Amino acid sequence: MPAELFPRRDLADTPGGCRSIIDAPARGWTNVPLGEWELRDGAGFGDCHPHEELNVVLEGRLVVDCDGQRVHAGPGDVVRVPAGRPAYYSAAPYARMVFVYGANPQGLASTTFADRSLVAPAHG
Numbered sequence: 001m002p003a004e005l006f007p008r009r010d011l012a013d014t015p016g017g018c019r020s021i022i023d024a025p026a027r028g029w030t031n032v033p034l035g036e037w038e039l040r041d042g043a044g045f046g047d048c049h050p051h052e053e054l055n056v057v058l059e060g061r062l063v064v065d066c067d068g069q070r071v072h073a074g075p076g077d078v079v080r081v082p083a084g085r086p087a088y089y090s091a092a093p094y095a096r097m098v099f100v101y102g103a104n105p106q107g108l109a110s111t112t113f114a115d116r117s118l119v120a121p122a123h124g
Helices: none
Strands: 018-022 033-040 042-047 053-060 061-065 069-075 078-081 087-089 094-101 111-113
Touching: 053 061, 061 078, 087 094
Parallel strands: none
Antiparallel strands: 018 033, 033 094, 042 087, 042 111, 053 078, 053 094, 061 069, 061 087
């Protein structure tokens, strides 16, 4: 297979501030899905994936709550969220990241949630 180019696109042109670069097929995958995403103005969300997730922070500060621990990551840092562990992601005022997903050969579904307290440290 020859090398492939995935041209850069402005995140402002993508819905929800997230763009897939290498898609994760709906029926499962063994390749490495890759994308770019951003959070703005204190926005946040929670999700739980059946696959490992790596986030490389390119700009700003990403905050990740997982299993009662809070991680603050800046440019050049990588945050790993283990498969099957719910995590809440936020940024104030801004963060831009690249995500890499691990394998999900069965194509198991991810879930989302809005309540940060489900995963945040007890002290908030």
